[in-house]
Amino acid sequence: MNCDCDLEDRLDPDLFRALSDPNRLMILSGLAHCCDEPRSVSEVATELPIDISVVSRHLSALRDSGVLAAERTGRSVRYRVRYSALAGLLRGLADAIEGCQQGCCGSDCADDSGSVLTTVGGGD
Amino acid sequence: MNCDCDLEDRLDPDLFRALSDPNRLMILSGLAHCCDEPRSVSEVATELPIDISVVSRHLSALRDSGVLAAERTGRSVRYRVRYSALAGLLRGLADAIEGCQQGCCGSDCADDSGSVLTTVGGGD
DNA sequence: TGCACGTTTGCGCACTCATGCAAGTGATAT
């Protein structure tokens, strides 16, 4: 597919996988409301009904997928949300998706090119 | 948390769950490059190395999560990408995340309000 | 009515994953 929208490169299963668990989303939401103020593992764990070892694993998963950043201070590890990176990823994905709709790809799929024009603005 | 960014409402585990499988993402990417031209289950299945019954299940999952729209024409079911809905969801989520960073929430987390200003522009 | 086609669903299997507990690691304080 001769397309310039880079959609398949932006569709990362690992990122969505990290965001597919309710407890991980609660962790992300809680950290996001901290206004860039980092939180330690034990602080995050106090707000959740799961074992602190599980929280540690969830935080590591969110860090590995690029959602959170970790920083060691003394004997505690403080996590914070990578706001700009995450928002940028989501916006880039939104742009790539809408770019595909407007016919960025070549001739392999657009077997009737007129439909592109007739459906602009009328979709979902 | 007295926050007006609606972050936890936008963080839907089911949506991310639907996007967490590589084969489902290949289906979505393939359909997105069709420029709003619907594809039937069997047409989608020809481009994937998995059984058509599995493809049918994947398409249903993507439809249930709001990513795809389905329409029956004769004895075939044609799926298409809900470009605007999906892009809008992602942009709304990006806005909500960045809104949290800039201190939309109240006093429960921002225990030193000065850090909000000093970290603007210097994040991740 | 009978048949062919496209799609969906039941079922079993293999695999992944979230969870809790316990043990291990690293850093600080006494």
Add this chain to the structure above:
DNA sequence: ATATCACTTGCATGAGTGCGCAAACGTGCA
């Protein structure tokens, strides 16, 4: 050095999921 604190890492278990095969379902055609 020893103890304590914060976090991480095996390990086992139960739940969830992707997969293929076969049967069922729905639709259109002869």
